[in-house]
Structures are given as C-alpha cells and as structure tokens.
Amino acid sequence: MSLVEAREPFALDVLDTGLPEAAYERVAPTPVQAPELLRLNRPLAAELGLDAGALASPAGVEVLAGSRVPEGVSPLAMAYAGHQFGNWVPSLGDGRAVLLGEVVDRAGVRRDLQLKGAGRTPFSRMGDGRAALGPVLREYVVSEGMAGLGIPTTRALAMVTTGERVFRQRAEPGAVLTRVSASHVRVGTFEYFARRGDRETVRALADYVIQRHYPHLAEAGAPYQALFEAIAERTGELIAQWMLVGFIHGVMNTDNIAISGETIDYGPCAFMDGYHPDTVYSSIDLGGRYAYNQQPPIGQWNLARLAECLLPLFSEDEEQAMDIAYAGLDAYARRFDEVYQQGLIAKIGLSERREGDVDLASDLLGCMAEQRADFTLTFRRLADVAGGHAEADEPVRALFGDATAFDGWVARWRERLAAETRDDGARRAAMRAVNPAYIPRNHRVQQVIDAAEAGDMAPLDELLTVVARPYDDHEALADYARPPAPDEVVRQTFCGT
Structure with a gap:
C-alpha cells in the first residue's frame, strides 16, 4: 500500500505504510469513455493540501475518473469479509473501489483517497x-452533510461522470466518487483473517491500526486490550451521534464498520422525517435489523465479532481473554449512554443535569413517536420557544397532529427550565448549536438526483449550501428545512450495488 504525500496531484512521493500485504490486491482502476467533472470539493482539497486547479484540469479529471494513475502510485483493492444481516460471508472486499493511496493533510493526518465505481477488482465476483x-x-451529499453536523465521517472530494451507462433496475448514468477516509480498515478486515486462522496477519493488522489510529496505545501494558476498548468507545460515541440527529445507516454489516470510528458506506441510508423508533428506510432491510432503534445494540453485536478476532491477542488464557472482551463491550455501552444521554438533555436546553432529565427528554420522544412529529424541526423549533410564553409554542405544536400530550410535556419542561441558571437567550443559542435546521432530507436528495440526471445542478448546489452549515439560518433557502409534503415522502432508499 502506498502513501502519497501531496504537493500537486500528479508528482507524488511514495512511502511505505506497513499494511499487511495479505490485506489487499494490487489493481489499477479501469479507464472510462468520457470523464467529466461534476463537482469538486475545493475546501476539502485545500484541507488535504491538494491543488484544486490541477484536480479540475483535464489531466486531473482523468485521475479522478480512474483513467489515469499518478506516477509512482500503485493502486489497490482491500480484502475483507463480513457478517451481512447477521449471516457470515467469508469473502467480500473492494468489488468496485480502488484505493489510490494516502495523503498527509495540512494537519499532518494521513487519509486514504479511494475511487468508488472505478471498475472490476479481484473481489468483484459477478459485479x-x-x-x-x-x-x-447520495453519498456525496449525505457524507458532506454529516461533516457539516460535526459527526466523524468519510468525505467526498469529487464526483466525475463517466460517459457510460450502468445497469441496475434500469440503465443509469455512470459516475465515480473520490472518497476520503482516515482509513478503510473495517471490522470485516479482521474477520477475513481471523476466520482463516491467520493469527499473524490479525496481529500485524492490529499493530497497523494502533500505529495509524491509536499511536498513544503503542506503549500500553496490554496494547490489544486497550485497542479494543478504544475502538469500542469511538464506535459507541459515533452511534450516539447518529441517534441524536435521527440518522439511520441502513446497512450496519461488519464490513461497513470502520475501525477509525468514522461513518462509512452510505448506501440505503436516511435521515428520519417523522420520528418513530422503529423507522426503516432501507429496501433490503426487510426484517428491520438495522432500524433506527436497533443501531445501538447492533453496534455492540458488531464489536463482539471484532472481539472474537482479537481473543488470541488478549490472552492465551481463554477465560481471561473473554473477560477482556466483555470489558471492552461494557466500555462501548458506557460511552454510548454517556454521549447519548448528555446529548439528549442538551437538545432540550438543559445545561445542569439533574435526576429525571433523561426521562423528561425521553418523554418528548414518546410524544413525537405517537404523532410522527418531525424529528429535526421539533427540536429546532423548541429552541425558539420562550421559557414563559405559551403562545410561542405554536410552531412546535403544529408538528403534532394532536398536541395534547405535547402540551402536558412542555408545561413540565418549563418547570424544569425555571431551575436553570442561564437565561433564555443563552439557552436558545445553546439549543440552536446542537439542533440543526437542515439535514439531507430524503426527498431533497431524490430531487437532486432527478435534476442532475436531467442536467440541472442547481438543486445540488443549494442542498450542499445548507447541509454544509446546518445550524445556521439560510433565509434564501429556508424551504430546505421543510419536511416533505405527502406526495414528496420517500419511504425507501436503495443500495447502489
């Protein structure tokens, strides 16, 4: 695997990263017929230390499309396995993605550059x-929306159309996404080797992950135990952040869980409109395994699969190794609860946590679930409700078909606010800072797709503008905060493979 140190996009220094050779296959992307730059994320390019002008040039677009490989770069596709909807699949891997290499960004952080949709690899099977x-x-918009929300995520550097058609349910325009990630090592990467009994590669992979993502653990007395607990805590924090903005990943297979703690693989994902804990959008999740309220336990289930891979590294004593694994899973649960509960009470404007505050916030969610009140706007509009003026409640009440339960809740909430020391203005500002006005709503994403396929990029640019700064007011684009009308509701999202 190569590390590319970027000064300009085509003359790159190559360094050795130490990823085990068994974890990848060398493969070049497949050239396309007529590459055309659809969008370039110029702020991200600057952050990565890349020359945006050169990337947007004809030669740069060829690189972003996979039609040209920079000198000295040796692309690869990564191997991994995974549990998909709970079922073991022994061989998956990058079937339509090619990792060009890595850049050291302006903050000194190493990040992968991957072309998604770059052609067949040794892991493509029949694809x-x-x-x-x-x-x-969808991935470009939603991943950049997640970045705007401040949630760890892969990023989108560019979209290039290929001039070719691909065939799914119908013939569609082809495209290539340039994805940026802290790395592409997954839970499924460890499973690939552990299920083959290859302990040495599991150990080498763990050492690589420590060196790359958790270098402070290198000198720990029990580095592999510390690694598992660190991954568990990051994962718990990430999933709590998803829950606090109403995000549903849609396909939380172990091959879609990044060891870095980033959100990765935006397939049939969605942000909820009307709130209900059982919400599912993914067309392939027929049993609701990855429903909104199932994400926390599934996160722990996935980590248990990682623990199984690491047991021989924890201890030669089987019982002691199991105790270490359970301790790491407990660390996940504690971190999830800590971040989720603190975030939930912050969403209702409480700064001085007291007994009963989490129950108060949960009761609001119960009212919302009964009436399918819009998740995002309920909390955002609650920020504008004055502490002592019931007439200001109307914008929130309007989100409930029957606001009786909400009226009872808001009276209890005002009683609790009276015990806060900060004033109403400070509370309002704090709530607006954690409750976005804008998310990449499903119907808006679909409108962007439909318009782009017809050659109209204006909806894409407008949506990217608001989701890049979702906590701000955008008066000229205020309609993007609106929930879908009944005829705009998108009830299913689809996997792109």
Whole structure:
C-alpha cells in the first residue's frame, strides 16, 4: 500500500505504510469513455493540501475518473469479509473501489483517497465494478452533510461522470466518487483473517491500526486490550451521534464498520422525517435489523465479532481473554449512554443535569413517536420557544397532529427550565448549536438526483449550501428545512450495488 504525500496531484512521493500485504490486491482502476467533472470539493482539497486547479484540469479529471494513475502510485483493492444481516460471508472486499493511496493533510493526518465505481477488482465476483450517478450523488451529499453536523465521517472530494451507462433496475448514468477516509480498515478486515486462522496477519493488522489510529496505545501494558476498548468507545460515541440527529445507516454489516470510528458506506441510508423508533428506510432491510432503534445494540453485536478476532491477542488464557472482551463491550455501552444521554438533555436546553432529565427528554420522544412529529424541526423549533410564553409554542405544536400530550410535556419542561441558571437567550443559542435546521432530507436528495440526471445542478448546489452549515439560518433557502409534503415522502432508499 502506498502513501502519497501531496504537493500537486500528479508528482507524488511514495512511502511505505506497513499494511499487511495479505490485506489487499494490487489493481489499477479501469479507464472510462468520457470523464467529466461534476463537482469538486475545493475546501476539502485545500484541507488535504491538494491543488484544486490541477484536480479540475483535464489531466486531473482523468485521475479522478480512474483513467489515469499518478506516477509512482500503485493502486489497490482491500480484502475483507463480513457478517451481512447477521449471516457470515467469508469473502467480500473492494468489488468496485480502488484505493489510490494516502495523503498527509495540512494537519499532518494521513487519509486514504479511494475511487468508488472505478471498475472490476479481484473481489468483484459477478459485479461490474461501476457506480451509478444516483448513489454517488447520495453519498456525496449525505457524507458532506454529516461533516457539516460535526459527526466523524468519510468525505467526498469529487464526483466525475463517466460517459457510460450502468445497469441496475434500469440503465443509469455512470459516475465515480473520490472518497476520503482516515482509513478503510473495517471490522470485516479482521474477520477475513481471523476466520482463516491467520493469527499473524490479525496481529500485524492490529499493530497497523494502533500505529495509524491509536499511536498513544503503542506503549500500553496490554496494547490489544486497550485497542479494543478504544475502538469500542469511538464506535459507541459515533452511534450516539447518529441517534441524536435521527440518522439511520441502513446497512450496519461488519464490513461497513470502520475501525477509525468514522461513518462509512452510505448506501440505503436516511435521515428520519417523522420520528418513530422503529423507522426503516432501507429496501433490503426487510426484517428491520438495522432500524433506527436497533443501531445501538447492533453496534455492540458488531464489536463482539471484532472481539472474537482479537481473543488470541488478549490472552492465551481463554477465560481471561473473554473477560477482556466483555470489558471492552461494557466500555462501548458506557460511552454510548454517556454521549447519548448528555446529548439528549442538551437538545432540550438543559445545561445542569439533574435526576429525571433523561426521562423528561425521553418523554418528548414518546410524544413525537405517537404523532410522527418531525424529528429535526421539533427540536429546532423548541429552541425558539420562550421559557414563559405559551403562545410561542405554536410552531412546535403544529408538528403534532394532536398536541395534547405535547402540551402536558412542555408545561413540565418549563418547570424544569425555571431551575436553570442561564437565561433564555443563552439557552436558545445553546439549543440552536446542537439542533440543526437542515439535514439531507430524503426527498431533497431524490430531487437532486432527478435534476442532475436531467442536467440541472442547481438543486445540488443549494442542498450542499445548507447541509454544509446546518445550524445556521439560510433565509434564501429556508424551504430546505421543510419536511416533505405527502406526495414528496420517500419511504425507501436503495443500495447502489
């Protein structure tokens, strides 16, 4: 695997990263017919130390499309396995993605650059290795929306159309996404080797992850135990952050869980409109395994699969190794509860946590679930409700078909606010800082896809503007905060493969 140190996009220094060779296959991306730059994320390019002008040039677009490989770079596809909807699949891997290499960004952090939709690899099986424009647009918008929300995520550097068609349910325009990640090592990467009994590669992979993501653990007395607990805590924090903004990943297979603690693989994902804990959007999640309220226990289930891989590294004593694994799973649960509960009470404007505050916030969620009140706007509009003026409640009440339960809740909430020391203005500002006005709503993403396929990029630019700064007011684009009308509701999202 190569590390590319970027000064300009085509003359790159190559360094050795130490990723075990068994974890990848060398493969070049497949050239496309007529690459055309759809969008370049110039702020991200600057953050990475890349020359945006050169990337947007014809030669740069060829690189972003996979039609040209920078000198000295040796691309690869990573191997991994995974549990998909609870079922073991022994061989998966990057079937339509090619990792060009890594850049050291301006903060000194190493990050992968990967082309998604770059053609067949040794892991493609029966797939064509390509991506359709719709899923590429979805990942670009939603991943940048997650970044705007401040949630760890892969990023989108560029979208390039290929001039070719791909065939899914229908013929669709082809596209390539340039994805940026802290790394692409997954729980499924460890499973790939552990299930083959390859302990040495599991150990080498763990050492690589420590060196890359958790270097402070290198000198720990029990580094592999410390590694598992650190991964568990990061994962718990990440999933709590998803829950606090109403995000549903949609396909939390172990091959879609990054060891770095980033959100990765935006397939049939969605942000909730009307709140209900059992909400599912993914067209392939027929049993609701990855429903909104199932994400916390599934996160722990996935970590248990990682623990199984690491047991021989924890201890030669089987009982002691199991105790270490359970301790790491407990660390996940504690961190999830800590972040989620603190975030939940912050969403209702409480700064001085007291007994009963989490129950108060949970009771609001119960009212919202009964009436399918809009998740995002309920909390955002609650920020504007004055502590002692019931007439200001109307914008929130309007989100409930029957506001009786909400009226009872808001009276209890005002009683609790009276015990806060900060004033109403400070509370309002704090609530607006944690409750976004804008999310990449499903119907808006679909409108972007439909418009882009017709050659109209204005909806994409407008949506990216608001989700990049979701906590701000955008008066000219205020309609993007609106929930979907009944005829705009998107009830299912789809995997792009």
